Amino acid sequence: MHLVEFAFAKPPQAPDLSSDVLLAELWAACRPDDGVEHVRVHASRAGARGVAFLLAPDEASAVRRCRALCRRALVLSPALGGWQLAGTVEA
DSSP, X not given: OEEEEEEEEOOTTSOOOOHHHHHHHXXXXXXXXXXXXXXXXXXXXXXXEEEEEEOOSSHHHHHHHXXXXXXXXXXXXXXGTTOEEEEEEEO
């Protein structure tokens, strides 16, 4: 299992979202092949930071899976309109 940190940047004009809303949007975007076991996220006025625990064969695969999940959530969620993935890295 790998721990991957991620961050989202929120456009200034976008409404603030709670950590619970962000977490729900991430889980809604999860697919079985993502290997996600657990996600934590903390919202702020600038966006959000979080961590995901993923089952993956190696570090690079875990980071790719986390990026794919985050990007999918940005595409699928109307609540995240205008938000951007600011980064992912294995912790």
